[in-house]
Amino acid sequence: MPHTTSGVAATGTGTRSRPRAVLPALCATQITSWGVLYYAFPVLNPTITARTGWPAGATTAAFSAALVVSAVAGIHVGRLLDRQGPRIVMTAGSVLGPLSLLVVAAAPNLAVFTAGWLLAGAAMAATFYPPAFAALTRWWAPDHIRALTAVTLAGGLASTVFAPLTAVLADHYSWRTTYAVLAAILAALTIPTHALALRAPWPPAPESPQRPAAGPEPVVRSRAFWMLAATFALSAFAMYTAVITLVPLLLERGCTTTQAAWALGLGGAGQTLGRTLYAALARHTRTTPRTAALVGLGGLTTAAFALVPGPYTLLVVLSVAAGTVRGNLTLLQATAVTDRWGTAHYGRLSGLLGAPAHTAAALAPFAGTLLAGPLGGYPALFAVLAALSAAAALTAVGTRPHTHDH
Numbered sequence: 001m002p003h004t005t006s007g008v009a010a011t012g013t014g015t016r017s018r019p020r021a022v023l024p025a026l027c028a029t030q031i032t033s034w035g036v037l038y039y040a041f042p043v044l045n046p047t048i049t050a051r052t053g054w055p056a057g058a059t060t061a062a063f064s065a066a067l068v069v070s071a072v073a074g075i076h077v078g079r080l081l082d083r084q085g086p087r088i089v090m091t092a093g094s095v096l097g098p099l100s101l102l103v104v105a106a107a108p109n110l111a112v113f114t115a116g117w118l119l120a121g122a123a124m125a126a127t128f129y130p131p132a133f134a135a136l137t138r139w140w141a142p143d144h145i146r147a148l149t150a151v152t153l154a155g156g157l158a159s160t161v162f163a164p165l166t167a168v169l170a171d172h173y174s175w176r177t178t179y180a181v182l183a184a185i186l187a188a189l190t191i192p193t194h195a196l197a198l199r200a201p202w203p204p205a206p207e208s209p210q211r212p213a214a215g216p217e218p219v220v221r222s223r224a225f226w227m228l229a230a231t232f233a234l235s236a237f238a239m240y241t242a243v244i245t246l247v248p249l250l251l252e253r254g255c256t257t258t259q260a261a262w263a264l265g266l267g268g269a270g271q272t273l274g275r276t277l278y279a280a281l282a283r284h285t286r287t288t289p290r291t292a293a294l295v296g297l298g299g300l301t302t303a304a305f306a307l308v309p310g311p312y313t314l315l316v317v318l319s320v321a322a323g324t325v326r327g328n329l330t331l332l333q334a335t336a337v338t339d340r341w342g343t344a345h346y347g348r349l350s351g352l353l354g355a356p357a358h359t360a361a362a363l364a365p366f367a368g369t370l371l372a373g374p375l376g377g378y379p380a381l382f383a384v385l386a387a388l389s390a391a392a393a394l395t396a397v398g399t400r401p402h403t404h405d406h
Helices: 022-052 056-084 086-106 110-127 129-140 144-155 158-172 175-197 223-252 257-284 287-307 312-334 336-341 346-375 378-399
Strands: 008-010 017-019
Touching: 017 129, 022 056, 022 086, 022 110, 022 129, 022 144, 022 158, 022 175, 056 086, 056 110, 056 129, 056 346, 086 110, 086 129, 086 175, 110 129, 129 144, 129 312, 129 346, 144 257, 144 312, 158 175, 223 257, 223 287, 223 312, 223 336, 223 346, 223 378, 257 312, 287 312, 287 336, 287 378, 312 336, 312 346, 336 346, 346 378
Parallel strands: none
Antiparallel strands: 008 017
């Protein structure tokens, strides 16, 4: 039975409806949540370590621990989303996020600082892409790719907006006051938005040929599911390690810091471009070949960085190409469950599927630094990362369910 309520627009199918405010609301809250909870930290961390005397490795470990907590908590969040919808989950996360940053800002020692980031990890699980994707997939299906693309394009602006804002605040205030101001911005923009814009009734998942008939357990136990989890974990580890170590690689290649920063930034522009191309790619390719091809292309761009010493213009072109692949991979992961098993149990299946990949991404900051030395430099590291991506492309071949391939 279709739900109707004020502020809800028909999809045109005659059987489902979409809340009008959800898409712009989630675009705004993704920019803010990512900007404050994620991108502010790398801007402030040098100041934090300089003012407190805490080791940079320890403060970075606290932040990485938040990402691990987010990955693990995302499994439980997915179950809640399937049952209750996004309003309670995302509003609660919007309350917890500012509170966690106030703990970070007031931390008298490293232990309390770390505790604040562990709380922030739970807030990330409830406010970042996965719950937003679950909301849009249920409300917008079967036309959810366009909605997911819009939100990821908005989320891609988070660093553009909040990295400079954080730097400006840090120029005028202490890092503690800066985090307090950012916490206030986060609360003001996300708590009322999630509470008010996500009020629409949570519709039942539509019936589809891919829908698991006996609940999510048969899917979770399937070979295709675990091969897909392995694919995304290997790919995420390689991709995020490459992003984080791109600047040191380029410095090793003889680029200046400014040149390396521009190359990294233009790679982000390529990521935005990739996201705009995914809908057309999805229409013209099948799920399993598309997965293997995109993961493999990620490996090829990484291998190119390992092999190509220059010139600088060519390195920038490679960075844009790598970013374009990353942008496609974001939406590939967002649609992986629906492409294979439909929208039923999307939250739980996505949480379980994403946990290994998110954990791998959280470990990437340490891994790149630890491995580069023993391997003999960053070009050798990128060669190893390319090999991991190649392995991920091979496991992707086994991600086709027995009953369906979209």
